[in-house]
Amino acid sequence: MISQELNDSLTRVGPGTDAGRVLRQYWQPAALSDELMVPRPVVPVTLLGERLVLFRDETGALGLIGRHCPHRGADMCFGRLEDNGLRCPFHGWHFDRSGQCIEQPGEPEGGRMHENIRTTSYPVVEKNGIIWAYMGQGTPPAFPNFDCFRAPDTHVFAFKGLWECNWLQAMEVGIDPAHASFLHRFLEDEDPADSYGKQFRDKAGNTNIPMTKLLRDYPRPEILVDDTDYGLKLTALRRMDDGRTHVRVTNQIFPETICIPMSREMTITQWHVPIDDTHCYWYSMFTSFGKPVDKAVMREQRLKEHRLPDYAPLKNARNNYGYNPEEQKRETYTGMGLDINVHDQWAVESMGAIQDRTQEHLGKTDIGIIRYRRMLRAAIENARAGKFDALPMCNGVDPATLYGPLSNDAIAADENWESANATTDAERRASCPWDAKV
Numbered sequence: 158m159i160s161q162e163l164n165d166s167l168t169r170v171g172p173g174t175d176a177g178r179v180l181r182q183y184w185q186p187a188a189l190s191d192e193l194m195v196p197r198p199v200v201p202v203t204l205l206g207e208r209l210v211l212f213r214d215e216t217g218a219l220g221l222i223g224r225h226c227p228h229r230g231a232d233m234c235f236g237r238l239e240d241n242g243l244r245c246p247f248h249g250w251h252f253d254r255s256g257q258c259i260e261q262p263g264e265p266e267g268g269r270m271h272e273n274i275r276t277t278s279y280p281v282v283e284k285n286g287i288i289w290a291y292m293g294q295g296t297p298p299a300f301p302n303f304d305c306f307r308a309p310d311t312h313v314f315a316f317k318g319l320w321e322c323n324w325l326q327a328m329e330v331g332i333d334p335a336h337a338s339f340l341h342r343f344l345e346d347e348d349p350a351d352s353y354g355k356q357f358r359d360k361a362g363n364t365n366i367p368m369t370k371l372l373r374d375y376p377r378p379e380i381l382v383d384d385t386d387y388g389l390k391l392t393a394l395r396r397m398d399d400g401r402t403h404v405r406v407t408n409q410i411f412p413e414t415i416c417i418p419m420s421r422e423m424t425i426t427q428w429h430v431p432i433d434d435t436h437c438y439w440y441s442m443f444t445s446f447g448k449p450v451d452k453a454v455m456r457e458q459r460l461k462e463h464r465l466p467d468y469a470p471l472k473n474a475r476n477n478y479g480y481n482p483e484e485q486k487r488e489t490y491t492g493m494g495l496d497i498n499v500h501d502q503w504a505v506e507s508m509g510a511i512q513d514r515t516q517e518h519l520g521k522t523d524i525g526i527i528r529y530r531r532m533l534r535a536a537i538e539n540a541r542a543g544k545f546d547a548l549p550m551c552n553g554v555d556p557a558t559l560y561g562p563l564s565n566d567a568i569a570a571d572e573n574w575e576s577a578n579a580t581t582d583a584e585r586r587a588s589c590p591w592d593a594k595v
């Protein structure tokens with residue numbers, strides 16, 4: 158349990174808030190590249206409680222500026238995309254990508270008032286299917302050399318989905334390795350032929366045991382948490398009856414990202430990005446260490462479950478997440494279908510818009526959550542004191558030296574799980590067509 162004051166400090170994201178100040182020091186996913194692949198590339202973006210508009214001008218350059226015109230507040234999303242900027246349809250004021258007003262066509266000829274009018278604007282870059290914004294102080298940090306950024310575009314598929322809850326509870330489901338044995342339990346194992354692009358549908362490690370069976374049979378993992386340069390490394394060990402050990406390594410990348418194995422060939426790097434205090438998007442980069450990703454198939458699978466343009470899931474609180482008590486009896490632990498994302502969405506949305514952590518009771522398996530909150534609290538203290546270079550990945554560690562992180566699933570023949578895990582990871586990297594750095 159924590160105090161209401163601390164819960165507010167950890168969860169709220171608007172300008173000037175504790176967690177908001179920390180999150181702003183990192184590149185944030187603002188939109189999928191897909192969203193701008195339309196005849197008129199202008200989309201609304203709400204990020205960390207700030208209302209913005211993202212556009213691509215005639216030269217292909219990106220701009221992210223304030224949503225409301227500094228003249229009288231009209232919505233720039235309906236702006237005219239012309240003259241390498243965005244023009245407000247109300248009185249024609251024109252803004253360039255830096256947010257500078259460069260013309261006020263209705264004001265008296267020769268006026269220079271526009272020189273002093275500037276709307277909010279943030280730097281943006283595009284990388285492997287996602288457009289990123291930096292909303293913090295000072296120069297934006299370099300991108301880490303993580304697999305999802307180093308892999309060529311052919312080997313990364315990016316998608317997103319809306320969750321109607323605070324970002325922190327969304328992120329915390331990803332650093333809780335114990336829940337997979339329950340929330341995602343399949344009472345019967347599925348045909349693996351149907352598993353492409355889905356989590357927990359592969360065989361466990363280097364065995365023939367379906368991952369779903371292993372999670373079901375061994376529900377009490379031993380969880381180890383290590384501090385790293387990027388955040389936390391979580392190792393979940395499941396001791397099997399025959400003496401072998403199942404090892405699953407996942408990561409928390411500070412501040413709001415997790416990196417997890419999806420199958421032997423793919424990892425998922427997932428950001429839990431605050432829209433505002435009570436809504437967030439997950440942005441996932443699915444990175445293949447083998448064949449190029451089949452983006453058409455992966456997009457089609459996910460578009461069956463989401464509506465555009467806001468990427469809201471079709472199963473949600475309004476239709477009880479498709480809950481079916483018969484299915485809960487016979488097929489799945491939740492009764493909410495086979496899509497693991499829906500299970501996680503129910504878990505985090507059902508806590509309420511912002512989880513009331515004054516009422517929770519954390520157990521031993523919540524060690525990842527406890528350690529993460531400690532890290533976030535320290536970052537909040539440093540950011541409050543203006544010590545931005547003391548934050549994780551800003552503290553003298555050159556992000557370009559950060560590789561991996563190792564996110565893996567393996568079975569060790571004996572107690573020696575560390576070397577079994579390293580070997581499986583090294584083998585995967587050795588056969589990876591784009592990975593020159595092991």
Ligand code: FES
Pocket residue numbers: 226227228229230231245246247248249250
């Ligand atoms: S409100 Fe935008 S130009 Fe007047």
Ligand SMILES: [Fe+2]
Pocket residue numbers: 330336337340341497501
């Ligand atoms: Fe989950």
